[in-house]
Amino acid sequence: MKPIEGDFEMTLDTAFTGYADPALHAEGLYIGGKWEAGTGIPVTDPSTGKTLAEVPDASIEDAMRAVDAAEAAAAGWRRTPPRQRSEILRRWFTLMTDHAEELALLISIENGKALADARGEVAYAAEFFRWYAEEATRIGGEFRHTPSGAHNILVDHEPIGIAVLITPWNFPAAMATRKIGPALAAGCTVILKPASETPLTAYAMVRLGAEAGVPPGVLNVLTTSNPGPVTAAMLADPRVRKLSFTGSTGVGRTLLAEAAKTVVNCSMELGGNAPFVVFDDADLSAAIDGAMVAKMRNGGEACTAANRFYVQSGIHDAFVEGLTQRMAALKLGAGYDPDTQCGPMITTKAVDKIDRLVSEAKDRGARATTGGAPLDSSGYYYPPTVLENVPTDASLAHEEIFGPVAAIYRFETEEEAIRLANATEYGLAAYVYSRDIMRAMHVGRGIETGMVGINRGLMSDPAAPFGGAKQSGLGREGGVTGILEFMEPKYFAVEF
Numbered sequence: 001m002k003p004i005e006g007d008f009e010m011t012l013d014t015a016f017t018g019y020a021d022p023a024l025h026a027e028g029l030y031i032g033g034k035w036e037a038g039t040g041i042p043v044t045d046p047s048t049g050k051t052l053a054e055v056p057d058a059s060i061e062d063a064m065r066a067v068d069a070a071e072a073a074a075a076g077w078r079r080t081p082p083r084q085r086s087e088i089l090r091r092w093f094t095l096m097t098d099h100a101e102e103l104a105l106l107i108s109i110e111n112g113k114a115l116a117d118a119r120g121e122v123a124y125a126a127e128f129f130r131w132y133a134e135e136a137t138r139i140g141g142e143f144r145h146t147p148s149g150a151h152n153i154l155v156d157h158e159p160i161g162i163a164v165l166i167t168p169w170n171f172p173a174a175m176a177t178r179k180i181g182p183a184l185a186a187g188c189t190v191i192l193k194p195a196s197e198t199p200l201t202a203y204a205m206v207r208l209g210a211e212a213g214v215p216p217g218v219l220n221v222l223t224t225s226n227p228g229p230v231t232a233a234m235l236a237d238p239r240v241r242k243l244s245f246t247g248s249t250g251v252g253r254t255l256l257a258e259a260a261k262t263v264v265n266c267s268m269e270l271g272g273n274a275p276f277v278v279f280d281d282a283d284l285s286a287a288i289d290g291a292m293v294a295k296m297r298n299g300g301e302a303c304t305a306a307n308r309f310y311v312q313s314g315i316h317d318a319f320v321e322g323l324t325q326r327m328a329a330l331k332l333g334a335g336y337d338p339d340t341q342c343g344p345m346i347t348t349k350a351v352d353k354i355d356r357l358v359s360e361a362k363d364r365g366a367r368a369t370t371g372g373a374p375l376d377s378s379g380y381y382y383p384p385t386v387l388e389n390v391p392t393d394a395s396l397a398h399e400e401i402f403g404p405v406a407a408i409y410r411f412e413t414e415e416e417a418i419r420l421a422n423a424t425e426y427g428l429a430a431y432v433y434s435r436d437i438m439r440a441m442h443v444g445r446g447i448e449t450g451m452v453g454i455n456r457g458l459m460s461d462p463a464a465p466f467g468g469a470k471q472s473g474l475g476r477e478g479g480v481t482g483i484l485e486f487m488e489p490k491y492f493a494v495e496f
């Protein structure tokens with residue numbers, strides 16, 4: 001483990017200018033195309049614990065004004081030709097790309113992730129605008145003859161209506177564009193509520209959206225310290241027809257119950273607990289490379305993060321040794337320090353949770369081959385950690401770790417690997433490593449998840465349907481189907 005040097009304090013005033021300047025994006029709520037000044041929610045630099053800026057704290061009344069603004073813009077946006085909607089999204093993509101370095105810095109400052117991860121996120125996030133700029137012009141329908149020959153079936157896809165979009169802090173840009181892109185392409189107007197920990201990135205992107213030509217009211221953004229009642233009020237308004245949420249399974253359950261009251265259509269991207277299965281016949285070095293990506297992208301703070309490493313007996317010791325070496329060599333530090341490979345966690349609460357899970361596993365016989373305890377620092381650091389000999393019923397195997405901890409379990413047979421991989425309420429992502437593609441596909445089919453990486457540690461791609469089975473969610477984002485989450489099919493029975 002490389003030691004932490006100093007307290008990672010960079011001079012904020014000089015390092016972060018232009019779009020990377022936190023103060024620029026703390027100007028206010030964005031409702032009906034206007035900025036409304038306010039304060040109330042402090043934004044913290046997780047590498048130092050210091051406050052960077054304050055953003056406004058929207059009330060229920062503010063949220064209802066955002067619904068009014070979305071309603072006022074709805075008819076015009078719905079009628080805007082798809083080509084025009086497409087060109088606005090495409091300009092937004094270009095602007096994000098032009099400002100990529102500043103946006104990446106801003107993400108690093110407020111989220112803590114390493115600059116390399118933040119750069120990757122900006123590229124990924126912008127790509128949703130390019131992809132949905134293209135999809136906007138390909139919205140189709142369906143025409144069929146009824147088997148009886150009595151009439152014809154014509155299916156149109158209409159924009160579903162005003163959409164409330166709620167996003168988490170771990171991908172502050174990409175989780176927003178993955179919703180805004182398809183919603184605007186479909187012809188919906190939206191209200192985005194970003195996470196309280198990382199609102200500056202959302203506000204920065206809105207600025208670019210306005211510059212790209214998104215009309216007033218089509219996109220509204222508000223931050224609030226009172227997300228439950230504010231969201232409930234918006235969902236209770238009959239003009240709101242869609243909730244697209246990304247976050248924890250616990251909050252997702254609460255929101256599904258809230259949305260049930262007015263039968264609002266929901267897309268839910270929830271928590272994960274991904275298994276990473278390595279067979280004896282895997283390419284060891286490829287498996288370790290893949291494990292580093294699947295585990296350490298975003299410092300482990302990803303819904304797709306590999307949480308449970310199931311490694312077959314014959315390759316187990318070599319895998320533990322190889323992964324330990326790579327994890328121990330990572331440089332920990334402030335995300336915005338270009339040398340950093342693993343940044344701080346988002347909050348002290350996150351560090352405490354990791355500490356609780358690791359301590360419990362160690363008490364029950366797990367051994368840390370590197371890391372294994374929090375660091376003494378004013379920032380929210382937890383070191384890259386590898387644990388072997390973890391009991392399969394440890395809390396670590398069932399709760400989302402959301403941190404740089406690789407828990408390794410030994411297995412013998414294919415059936416055992418599938419059974420262990422499925423022993424969770426989650427079903428988002430899984431990874432399988434084997435040189436035998438038949439076996440890898442068979443195991444991939446047996447694992448109950450929405451996504452499987454075969455000999456690959458990274459699966460996210462705007463062109464692919466992202467989403468989970470079981471309690472990891474409902475619906476899919478990205479790909480050709482992502483836009484349908486924001487459209488209502490309308491069937492016309494036509495006789496002619």
Ligand code: NAP
Nearest residue numbers: 167168169194195196227228247248251269270271272303
């Ligand atoms: P979270 O606590 O569920 O918060 C997510 C968002 O919901 C935030 O904007 C939060 O606002 C808001 N929120 C919290 N309570 C709410 C309520 N009662 N009503 C309405 N909104 C509410 O999740 P998180 O800690 O930010 O993010 C981590 C979780 O997201 C992990 O479980 C991770 O797996 C999941 N995730 C899933 C995906 C996916 O695609 N499946 C992607 C990324 C992350 P505040 O910030 O103001 O509390």
